[in-house]
Amino acid sequence: xxxxxxxxxxxxxxxxxxxxxxxxxxxxxxxxxxxxxxxxxxxxxxxxxxxxxxxxxxxxxxxxxxxxxxxxxxxxxxxxxxxxxxxxxxxxxxxxxxxxxxxxxxxxxxxxxxxxxxxxxxxxxxxxxxxxxxxxxxxxxxxxxxxxxxxxxxxxxxxxxxxxxxxxxxxxxxxxxxxxxxxxxxxxxxxxxxxxxxxxxxxxxxxxxxxxxxxx
Ligand code: ADP
Ligand code: ZN
Numbered sequence: 001x002x003x004x005x006x007x008x009x010x011x012x013x014x015x016x017x018x019x020x021x022x023x024x025x026x027x028x029x030x031x032x033x034x035x036x037x038x039x040x041x042x043x044x045x046x047x048x049x050x051x052x053x054x055x056x057x058x059x060x061x062x063x064x065x066x067x068x069x070x071x072x073x074x075x076x077x078x079x080x081x082x083x084x085x086x087x088x089x090x091x092x093x094x095x096x097x098x099x100x101x102x103x104x105x106x107x108x109x110x111x112x113x114x115x116x117x118x119x120x121x122x123x124x125x126x127x128x129x130x131x132x133x134x135x136x137x138x139x140x141x142x143x144x145x146x147x148x149x150x151x152x153x154x155x156x157x158x159x160x161x162x163x164x165x166x167x168x169x170x171x172x173x174x175x176x177x178x179x180x181x182x183x184x185x186x187x188x189x190x191x192x193x194x195x196x197x198x199x200x201x202x203x204x205x206x207x208x209x210x211x212x213x214x215x216x
Contacts, residue, residue, distance in 0.1 A: 001077065003108065004085045004215050007185055008116035010174045011123035012200050013207060014087045015139055020208035028081040030073045032066050032088035034137050056164040058174030060091055060181060067098050083215060092181040096188050113189035114214050116200035127171045131160040
């Protein structure tokens with residue numbers, strides 16, 4: 001199984017690309033954002049509340065919590081998948097080092113890091129117009145990726161919402177956190193000779209095809 005990391009700012013389209021790739025490749029998509037949202041929604045504990053609040057503001061959830069979710073997923077992933085796509089992890093150098101060490105224990109390593117490159121001004125428009133299905137995680141956009149019926153998920157019929165962290169007052173902070181903590185990972189993977197850059201602007205199917213080429 002090839003372990004792939006997908007990198008890119010919030011709004012760069014990591015989840016959108018992943019949703020397309022799972023339809024065309026034997027690929028397991030692991031999104032730490034989705035895992036954390038599910039964990040926070042399914043428990044009425046102070047810890048779950050604090051995770052939800054951290055996510056709303058766009059700050060990073062603790063390395064320990066996210067790391068243990070990722071280790072759990074790596075342990076579960078079966079041989080039926082050719083690719084294991086990590087979306088949203090690592091998000092800082094400490095997480096990248098943790099992942100590298102964990103994989104090394106099993107003689108494994110990240111095969112490729114794909115960077116979805118999108119200019120800042122495009123990111124803001126994508127995030128503020130994004131609508132998400134809380135039931136299945138599918139993403140839409142009020143102008144550029146409208147659902148067939150307004151407010152209703154094409155995939156499962158769920159009622160679309162604006163994620164609290166997509167509210168305008170939180171978008172700027174998320175982009176700031178990305179620049180401060182995550183952007184340096186491009187250099188981290190470039191140094192290891194496994195960084196692939198993919199233009200993240202354009203038609204979603206074409207971008208997904210370019211990512212598929214990059215990981216094959
Ligand atoms: P986006 O990439 O659009 O910001 P995600 O769904 O990937 O959206 O992540 C949403 C939030 O989940 C992040 O802002 C952060 O609070 C939390 N999160 C996700 N992955 C991690 C991670 N690896 N480390 C810490 N926090 C994370
Ligand atoms: Zn849905």
